Amino acid sequence: MLIHWFLAAVHLLAVALGFWAVLTRGMAFRRLSDGAGGARSVLIADNVWGICAVILLISGGVRAFGGYEKGADYYLHQPLFHLKMALFVLILLLEIAPMVTLIKWRLALARGVGIDTRRVGLFARISHIEALLVLLMIVAATGMARGAAFG
Template identity: 60%
Template sequence: MLMHWMLAAVHLLAFAGAVAAVLARGSALGRMARAEGTCRPVLLADTAWGVAALVLLVTGLMRAFGGYGKGTDYYLQQPLFHLKMALFIGILLLELLPMLSLIRWRIALGRGTLPDTGRALLFARISHVQALLLVLLVVAASGMARGVSLAHL
């Protein structure tokens, strides 16, 4: 029981960290787009966002399919779980372009050259949309935790 509780706590804390990190990345990218910032805050926030997303993924999989949650059958039959997964997949799809570009930024900086930051404003907007989707994911999760059915709405 303690492991279930701790895993749930880590999962919830990862949501908070993810929202904070992706918003920080979006803000840093916005400053960069206005020529008021540098790559370092963007990359630090991006790293934090990546770690939080990984923790969310691992703890979520453990809770849904590893025997630490309400059981696989519960999750697979719960429409709000399907909504959560759709939101998570949307977040991941939105992440593809910024992730690949920021990897290129890291490579360029490692080689001592300046990265192409021309899409910083686009990546800032993507980050803010991802933060909104994370909040919606938490809303769906809280409904699941309380046994809310879409039929009740």
């Protein structure tokens, strides 16, 4: 029973911290586009966002399919679970361009070379859209927790 509680707590903490991190990253991108911020704050927030995404994926997978919650059959037949997973995949797809760019930034900064900041405005918008998608995932999760059924 303690493992159920622990997994749920880790999952929820990763949601909260990940939401904060992606919003913070978006604001840091925005400051960078205004010439007021540094790349370091973008990269720190991005690290936290990435770590939280991995924790969410692992803890969510274990909770859903590891026999710690309602069971795989429940989740696979729950439309709100499919919505959550679709939103997660959408976040992953939106994340490709910022992720590739930030990897290039890390490599450039390690070599002491300048970074390309031309698309930081776009990446700020993407980060804020991802934050909205996280909120929608929370809405879907609360529906599942309350036994909302559709179909």
